[in-house]
Amino acid sequence: MDDQTRMLTGLTGLAGLAQADVGDPDSVRKQQSLGQPQQDIGDILQQIMAITDESLDEAQARCWPEESPAHWGGSDDPTEGGRAGGGMAGGGLPLNFQHRKHALNCHRMKPALFSVLCEIKEKTVLSIRGVQEEDPPDPQIMRLDNMLLAEGVSGPEKGGGSAAAAAAAAAAGGSPTDSSIEHSDYRAKLAQIRQIYHSELEKYEQACSEFTNHVMNLLREQSRTRPISPKEIERMVAIIHRKFSSIQMQLKQSTCEAVMILRSRFLDARRKRRNFNKQATEVLNEYFYSHLSNPYPSEEAKEELAKKCAITVSQVSNWFGNKRIRYKKNIGKFQEEANLYAVKTAVDAANVSAQASQANSPATPNSGSPGSYSLSHTGDAYLNLRSLNGEGLNIAPSLQPQVDTLHRATHLTGGYEELSGSGLYTPHRLDANSWQDTTTPPSVTSPPGPPGSVHSDASN
DNA sequence: CGACATGATTTCGT
DNA sequence: ACGAAATCATGTCG
Numbered sequence: 001m002d003d004q005t006r007m008l009t010g011l012t013g014l015a016g017l018a019q020a021d022v023g024d025p026d027s028v029r030k031q032q033s034l035g036q037p038q039q040d041i042g043d044i045l046q047q048i049m050a051i052t053d054e055s056l057d058e059a060q061a062r063c064w065p066e067e068s069p070a071h072w073g074g075s076d077d078p079t080e081g082g083r084a085g086g087g088m089a090g091g092g093l094p095l096n097f098q099h100r101k102h103a104l105n106c107h108r109m110k111p112a113l114f115s116v117l118c119e120i121k122e123k124t125v126l127s128i129r130g131v132q133e134e135d136p137p138d139p140q141i142m143r144l145d146n147m148l149l150a151e152g153v154s155g156p157e158k159g160g161g162s163a164a165a166a167a168a169a170a171a172a173g174g175s176p177t178d179s180s181i182e183h184s185d186y187r188a189k190l191a192q193i194r195q196i197y198h199s200e201l202e203k204y205e206q207a208c209s210e211f212t213n214h215v216m217n218l219l220r221e222q223s224r225t226r227p228i229s230p231k232e233i234e235r236m237v238a239i240i241h242r243k244f245s246s247i248q249m250q251l252k253q254s255t256c257e258a259v260m261i262l263r264s265r266f267l268d269a270r271r272k273r274r275n276f277n278k279q280a281t282e283v284l285n286e287y288f289y290s291h292l293s294n295p296y297p298s299e300e301a302k303e304e305l306a307k308k309c310a311i312t313v314s315q316v317s318n319w320f321g322n323k324r325i326r327y328k329k330n331i332g333k334f335q336e337e338a339n340l341y342a343v344k345t346a347v348d349a350a351n352v353s354a355q356a357s358q359a360n361s362p363a364t365p366n367s368g369s370p371g372s373y374s375l376s377h378t379g380d381a382y383l384n385l386r387s388l389n390g391e392g393l394n395i396a397p398s399l400q401p402q403v404d405t406l407h408r409a410t411h412l413t414g415g416y417e418e419l420s421g422s423g424l425y426t427p428h429r430l431d432a433n434s435w436q437d438t439t440t441p442p443s444v445t446s447p448p449g450p451p452g453s454v455h456s457d458a459s460n
Numbered sequence: 461c462g463a464c465a466t467g468a469t470t471t472c473g474t
Numbered sequence: 475a476c477g478a479a480a481t482c483a484t485g486t487c488g
Contacts, residue, residue, distance in 0.1 A: 273468065273483070276466090318467060319466090321479095324477085465486075470479100471481095472477105472479085
């Protein structure tokens with residue numbers, strides 16, 4: 001986690017901000033000298049300035065230091081600009097300076113002078129600046145925002161949902177599945193990033209408002225002694241905000257990066273394959289081979305299997321996708337497995353039906369109703385095996401699977417060598433599995449077996 | 461270490 | 475959206 005924290009720190013370059021674009025009284029004077037057009041006004045101003053200039057300097061020198069907070073950074077203080085007389089004695093200045101300053105501030109010409117100056121400034125300085133305004137919502141920052149939102153870093157606190165999901169995942173797997181452990185680990189790290197992000201953001205926001213306030217106070221204060229229009233203050237605030245938002249973007253960028261790294265380290269470990277446990281593959285294989293005629297579990301069936309195997313539905317889908325394609329590609333290879341599970345299901349079916357017939361009256365051994373099979377797969381197993389047997393014979397359903405299994409097991413021992421060489425798939429055996437036959441239309445996927453043979457899955 | 465097994469992802473068609 | 479097929483990438487075994 002060190003790298004992430006490191007990434008997020010180092011953004012606190014606020015010191016540089018203070019000296020960036022903040023009001024510089026000097027610039028006003030510089031710009032003023034550029035304003036040639038207003039010759040007449042300029043003359044008047046010149047005269048007025050000539051009268052007051054010296055006194056103002058001295059008055060300012062006396063007046064400002066005790067009013068401006070020092071903590072925003074000594075030499076960068078905007079008030080310093082333009083002051084000629086450097087060294088100020090610590091001792092007090094004569095009282096008549098105060099009086100002169102007061103007199104100047106109350107001069108009846110002052111408001112008029114300032115308004116004129118402000119006007120000039122509007123026309124020169126501010127109009128130059130005005131061109132680069134109007135930044136639309138930066139697409140990049142929007143992208144970052146979206147990503148942070150998607151990752152759950154920004155946005156509303158979402159402890160409940162994911163926590164519940166994790167709990168469910170942990171509960172689903174009887175054993176503490178390490179996937180859920182990894183997941184919770186991931187979430188913990190994400191929460192850490194999230195927390196850092198928010199605290200940094202808050203810090204910046206606070207700093208921003210503090211700084212803005214400070215500058216505004218400063219400018220308001222200065223507006224008593226130099227012409228500052230409200231618009232100018234507004235502009236200054238906008239500049240400050242832009243500056244801070246660019247820092248925020250850095251923060252967001254860093255956070256995104258951190259999340260990406262985290263993702264690649266944890267969630268993308270989904271690519272880090274982990275074999276399913278034995279019981280899970282057993283369940284899946286059982287379903288697959290017992291539904292060999294149509295190995296496409298419905299959504300409900302997938303959910304059921306997922307729950308049984310403590311995996312996700314999409315994992316079930318993946319498994320069946322892989323299984324189908326691999327089975328189809330090399331039936332011979334899977335024949336042994338198929339037989340194994342056929343025997344398994346047959347035995348299960350036999351057990352179940354035996355129990356059922358024992359419990360019930362021996363008169364009707366499940367003659368025609370597949371709904372009596374409590375196991376989900378037996379119905380289709382019966383179906384498959386019957387079709388594999390060639391014709392639907394009149395054997396009692398409870399015995400059929402066993403018979404067929406034996407039948408097949410004995411016949412298949414040397415049956416599929418030639419399959420790998422040529423593409424001949426001994427069609428008479430596989431006619432029920434039309435899902436794997438790309439040449440035949442998929443309309444005959446499920447032969448007219450006993451009604452409801454593919455259902456009754458949910459009962460389990 | 462290499463071959464194979466296997467879960468996940470991607471691409472493409474429907 | 476689902477599935478087939480190809481492919482990727484890792485786990486496992488000899």
